[in-house]
Amino acid sequence: MQLNDFMYKHYLHLELKPPLFYNWDIGIRFALGIEWEREHDYPNNPYVLGCYKRAITLFESLHAPAEDIFVVVDVHDFDQGKKLKHQLKNFHPYVKKSLLFQLKHQTLPYIFPEDDAKGTYQTHRFTLKCQTSDFKYAPLLKAICNQDLGLKPSMSHRVYFININRQTIFHIYDDRGCDLLATSLAAISDVYHKHNDWILDYDRPEINKLFQ
Numbered sequence: 677m678q679l680n681d682f683m684y685k686h687y688l689h690l691e692l693k694p695p696l697f698y699n700w701d702i703g704i705r706f707a708l709g710i711e712w713e714r715e716h717d718y719p720n721n722p723y724v725l726g727c728y729k730r731a732i733t734l735f736e737s738l739h740a741p742a743e744d745i746f747v748v749v750d751v752h753d754f755d756q757g758k759k760l761k762h763q764l765k766n767f768h769p770y771v772k773k774s775l776l777f778q779l780k781h782q783t784l785p786y787i788f789p790e791d792d793a794k795g796t797y798q799t800h801r802f803t804l805k806c807q808t809s810d811f812k813y814a815p816l817l818k819a820i821c822n823q824d825l826g827l828k829p830s831m832s833h834r835v836y837f838i839n840i841n842r843q844t845i846f847h848i849y850d851d852r853g854c855d856l857l858a859t860s861l862a863a864i865s866d867v868y869h870k871h872n873d874w875i876l877d878y879d880r881p882e883i884n885k886l887f888q
Contacts, residue, residue: 677840678780678803678805679746679748679780679803679805679838682746682838682840686843686859687700687845687857687859690857692748692750692836692845693750693834694834694847694849694855695849695855696845696847696855696857697855697857697879700857702857702858702859702860702861702864702886703855703856703857703858703864703883704855704856704864704867704868704875704883705853705854705855705856705875705876705879705883706730706734706853706854706855706856706871706874706875706876707730707852707853707874707875707876707877708726708727708730708731708821708848708851708852708853708854708874709723709726709727709851709852709853710722710723710726710727710730718827719827723851724821724822724825724827724851727821727851728817728818728821730871730874731817731818731820731821731848731854732813732814732817732818733871734846734854734856734867734871734874735813735817735837735846737866737867737870737871738837738839738842738844738846738856738864738867739808739813739837739839739846740808741807741808741809742807742808742809743807743808743839743840743841743842744805744806744807744839744840744841745805745806745807745808745837745838745839745840746803746804746805746836746837746838746840747771747803747804747806747811747835747836747837747838748801748802748803748835748836748837748838749767749801749802749803749833749834749835749836750784750799750800750801750802750833750834750835750836751799751800751801751802751833752786752797752798752799752800752833753786753797753798753799753800767779767802769812769815769816769829770811770812770813770815770816770819771804771806771810771811771812772810772811775804775806775810775811778804778805778806779802779803779804780802780803780804780805781800781801781802782800782801782803783798783799783800783801784798784799784800784801785798785799786798786799805840813837815829816831816835817848819831820835820848820850821848821850821851822851823850823851824850824851825851834847835847835848842858842863843858843859843860843863844856844857844858844859844863844864845857845858853876861886861887865887868883868887
């Protein structure tokens with residue numbers, strides 16, 4: 677099964693783009709950043725370590741080592757492909773080199789949101805179908821959390837983890853939080869109860885009502 681077939685079968689009419697939580701009926705929005713007064717971001721401070729811990733814990737709760745998943749990375753191309761080859765190097769630290777040959781590439785239209793006069797750009801969507809154990813998810817999750825903190829390494833592209841077996845979608849939008857979607861409440865009920873304290877307070881009433 678390819679990504680488009682999976683989305684058509686299980687997430688019909690859902691566009692794979694933020695904010696996922698507000699565009700699907702079944703989902704949870706978790707807060708990753710912990711409460712901590714900080715003046716400067718530096719490696720391994722309490723805020724950063726808290727983000728890492730929650731991101732990795734949630735990921736491992738949703739993706740068993742032998743489960744089949746899609747790793748989807750959207751690379752927005754604002755300069756007609758001039759830097760695209762360089763951007764692809766971001767995959768190398770996290771994926772076995774042999775698996776890079778299995779990457780599927782799709783070009784999607786992308787309209788620059790602030791000013792249409794700047795022209796039409798493209799989004800390059802790269803999809804890898806593999807098992808959870810096939811890639812180094814912990815450093816990748818940390819790099820995603822680092823994107824707005826000025827820390828290295830960082831991953832600035834949108835990354836989606838789609839569990840084919842559980843039919844869930846997991847997306848960390850930045851160090852503040854992440855979205856979890858499902859096709860049924862049963863698929864994420866255990867995560868809801870186990871990590872209830874991490875649910876984003878702003879959306880908690882809506883999420884609690886869903887699971888009542």
